[in-house]
Amino acid sequence: MKKLVAACAALTLLALPTHAQESESNAEEARPVGEQIGAGGRPVGAIWSRSPVHAQHGMAATAHPLATQIALDVLKDGGNAVDAAIAANAALGLMEPTGNGIGGDLFAIIYDPKTDKLYGINGSGRSPKGQTLDQLKAKIGDSDSIPAFGPLPVTVPGTVDAWFTMHDRFGKMPMDDILAPTVKYAREGHPVAPIIGAYFAGNLRRFESVLEESPFDFSNARETWFADGPPEAGEIFTNPDLAKTLETIGREGRDAFYEGELAQVMVDYLQRQGSAYSLEDFASHESTWVEPACVTYRKGYELCELPPNGQGFAALQMVNILKNVDLTQWERGSPEVIHYITEAKRLAYADVARFYADPDFYPFPMELLTDEYGKKRFALIDPTRATPEFQPGTIEVEPKLEGEGDTTYLTVADKDGMMVSLIQSNYRGMGSGMTPDGLGFMFQDRGELYSLDPAHPNAYEPNKRPFQTIIPAFVKKDGKPYMTLGLMGGGMQPQGHVQVLINIVDYGMNLQEAGDAARINHTGGRQPTEPLSGPAEDPLGTLNVEPGIPAETVAALEAMGHNVRVVDNGVMFGGYQAIARDPENGVYTGATEMRKDGQAQGY
Structure with missing residues (x-):
């Protein structure tokens, strides 16, 4: 049984050895720089840290410097924190595809100073309406869990709908302007960041090792990101397919992704790979405002x-x-x-x-x-x-009858006091390995986190959202x-x-x-993901x-x-x-x- 926490980290843990492992395999080489010399001093604060950043009119913090700059540019051009957060998220899907992208899900908390309230959005996707638990089990055979790669762990991507849901309520700038900086970088290129470069290499090694045991269609993903091997730090990387996809979304709106030409490409691709998804599954998807x-x-x-x-x-x-x-x-x-x-x-x-x-x-x-x-x-x-083992609390809940990975977190605040806390992910590593034809992004593998125990609250069911880590x-x-x-x-x-x-x-x-x-x-x-009965593994x-x-x-x-x-x-x-x-x-x-x-x- 796969472990929830390990699931999100396993890919890169396998790819990036510890210093102890490095020294074992490279015994004749010089020690890493970090082991040759220690930290310097600081006039104030802990020597192992650095100064926080202070500013008056706006702030952005993301996992890539260029995404942070894009968010600030949007704020300076008159956009608010929601506009800037969407822009930064789009950029990270291009620049940090090892952790996120428009094939994944999104959650956010927005503080609106006008109403002095917190608003939560759940932008997670669901399983196919036309596939039962028994049908899913027949596809996975003797396995006691849903595979991490291929078509079966794919759930409907929720990010794009969440962007438009947030934007419809709070946004100020046109969506095509918000996505334009990422379109430009996708077409003209950007230099790969060091840690993201290492994650690229780890993802490719993991995909290739899995392909040997249980093949799936990796050809589009290989062409998009790994045609010449994993992109390395400082290398200029382009993704013209993603540029076209984002231009279409910016020009035609949310429906282009869930009901129009992009949706048709995605569904056709998934069905060729044996998925149960239909156009209706995509068209009926919607994000949820939550408290x-x-x-x-x-x-x-x-x-x-x-x-x-x-x-x-x-x-x-x-x-x-x-x-x-x-x-x-x-x-x-x-x-x-x-x-x-x-x-x-x-x-x-x-x-x-x-x-x-x-x-x-x-x-x-x-x-x-x-x-x-x-x-x-x-x-x-x-x-x-x-304590050797803790049990859950003894609380009775009547179910309704009608119905672990890589991630990016970003946050933006604007001059009016609006603050956005946003997280977005493809789940394990870059995702399922499944890349729809010519669209430049990878589907998430979040469906790996359903339980196969029909008695479990998190059991797989049609049109259901899986347990989420983000x-x-x-x-x-x-x-x-x-x-x-x-x-x-x-x-x-x-x-x-x-x-x-x-x-x-x-x-x-x-x-x-x-x-x-x-x-x-x-x-x-x-x-x-484990059965309710029996001991924990x-x-x-x-x-x-x-x-x-x-x-x-x-x-x-x-x-x-x-x-x-x-x-x-x-x-x-x-x-x-x-x-x-x-x-x-x-x-x-x-x-x-x-x-x-x-x-x-x-x-």
Whole structure:
């Protein structure tokens, strides 16, 4: 059974060896530069971090410097934060296709200063209406899970509809103007960023290894991205097919993608590969406006997340558990703090695997977000030992009868105070490997995350949205809008949101330090893809930590019963961006992720 968290990170973890593995395979070569010399000093702040960015009129933070510049150009040209976020997302689909693109899904939280409200959008796609669970099982044969590649894990791409849904409500600039910068870069080319170049190489190796075991049509993907091997850092990359696709979308609107010529190309291609999708499946797709939920941590800070089918509420459950202990009595890198964070994660994720699913089929039990429930779950933590296995809460929910990967996170804020927290993904690596003829993008493989157990809330059903890992976040302070926050990477995301919040609230780190600080990522435990009955395949899981966690802490955690692994390549610990707004003077502070190629910048 594939592991949810590992699913999003596995591709690049296999592709990018740790320093220890590098030194084994290249014993005769010189040590990497990072091992030859340590960090320099800084006049202020932690030596392992850098300064956050401050600006008054607008701010953008994305995983690629050129995407950040595009967002700022849109703001300067009179667009608002929604316009700029769409423009940046389109650019990232071209420049960072290893993590996202218009073949994937999108979620966002928008703060609108005019109404002083948060708005959530769920832009995730559904399974084919004409394919039952039994029919799907017949296609996958003896496998106990849905394959990661090929036509079967494809779900309807939700990103383009989400763009237009957000734009119809909040946008100012014409959509063709918003997409124009990416069209230009797609046609004329852009230089590949270093980490994205490494991810290209890892994706190609993984696709080719899978093709040997279970062939699927990779020809279009190879021609689009890998005709001369994986694009390397600094190489000029073009995607004229994507340029034409985005021009069509900008000119003809949402319907071109879901009902017009582009939809026909996609459906014809998928049906040739054995998919059950029809034009009706695409034409009937629509995004959903949803209500974010917020829970209070301490010192007036509230964390806000979107409801399932995403996993955002897992971060809220973790917050409700952790606020029952004062973490500041210990140092941030102490075994006690990491133990409590890890056990809170394991408790929350036991509920994720049991209760999180498409709410059109299985309503979410809001009792899971109450302070009382958080106290009950906290009481299950042994402060001195890792509990071998946590069970989900005993909450009865009546289902409705009628009806882990690579990602990009970006955030934009404008001069009027509008703030957008947006996350978008193709799920595992670049996606399914399936690229429709002449369109320049790859379909997502999000459907891999359905359960094949018909009794499970997340079971595959026709016209159903699968469990989703991608989650944007928002933070309020003293009841006022304060910060957008996101962190890429499968099951790392709720854990990362909580760790950043702890770094800021409990340990006084600035916005940049809160993201640069060493992180943990607990993987394993029960998964939303596993059967409800029977034991979890990996109940204790693995506590992955970065080298910044002290060696004595690692030893103490192992003595407490945790299965600890030190991972030093940064891949599985996510990609962070954030923007905070000073309520007194309106000045924005931006931060970006050192583990990615990105940039935070303002004006």
